[in-house]
Amino acid sequence: MQHKYYYSLKLKHLECWSNFTSSNYSDFLIDDISSIGVLKATRIAIVSGDGQKKSIKNAIDRDKSILDYNIENILLGNSKLKIIFVDMLQKGDNTILGRLRNFNVVLINAKIYNGIEEYQFITTQDIANKIFSELNTSNSIKILDFNYQKINNNVILRAISRNVTDILLTDKQKKIISRARELGYFEVPRKVDLDDIAEEFGVTKMAASILLRIVIKKLLNII
Structure with a gap:
């Protein structure tokens, strides 16, 4: 049995809605389900300002692979920070998340920050090499960083907690x-x-x- 490692992948997906988000937009994935080539993903964003919901909608409307979506404010009021749920149905093969799921990786984190998609997952080196090869041959994907390290408790805990600190x-x-x-x-x-x-x-x-x-x-x- 091959050893598994903790991988961190950062990339720009030029045809994806993430590439069209505003420079201060960030979110993280909280749930995803794949069925018959369609990916249903739920993301949570903590944003500041009143125009972010419209900005998210404009970004999503530019992604032709998105079949349907819903953007909903969860907490309302006078707070500077607003919590927004983003639900979407998307053609699975057009997403990085869908491709990673096809390789059966153990996904730890998936987030968007400043137009950059970032994924942390656990898999073997052979599978990681296949992932890199597939993504690197796409003209719409620009890999910014792809590294790995040995798995330990501190690595996993830092990865999970980083979602909140990156957004806040x-x-x-x-x-x-x-x-x-x-x-x-x-x-x-x-x-x-x-x-x-x-x-x-x-x-x-x-x-x-x-x-x-x-x-x-x-x-x-x-x-």
């Missing part, structure tokens, strides 16, 4: 919280202080403090 945090917020952790800001005792973080990012001590507090507050709100 901006690129700048992710960078500052990650760098603060790398430098030892959250160690006891601390290896660096706010002055070091501020210098690293070229901002004032107050700005660094506010950025970190915003990130921590966002993360605490989902616990």
Whole structure:
């Protein structure tokens, strides 16, 4: 029996609706079912602003492989962040997800972020090579990254939790919280202080403090 590995695949699918989403759009897959060549997928997006629902609709309307769809606000109110469910029926062979399912991979994550599709899954090297070969020969698919690592609990847990942080945090917020952790800001005792973080990012001590507090507050709100 061949060993299985954890794979991470990032790509641009030029003919897919994901390629037409706005630069700040992100979502992740929560359910999918395939039947007779048709893929039914349900995605959840946490977005800011009132125009995102229309933007999602415009992107989906440009994808000719989508047979039907429904976009629904789940939580309404004055919150800056809105939770949207996106249900769609799509020709399975036109989707990366459908192709991965055909190879019987164990899917861990599937998400869209800034127009880039990202998948994490578990499979053997032989199957991974076949996946790469099939996708790489398509003119409508541009593979940006395809790597693997050995499977362990930390790898899987980080992959699952990354869905939420990728959607809730901006690129700048992710960078500052990650760098603060790398430098030892959250160690006891601390290896660096706010002055070091501020210098690293070229901002004032107050700005660094506010950025970190915003990130921590966002993360605490989902616990």
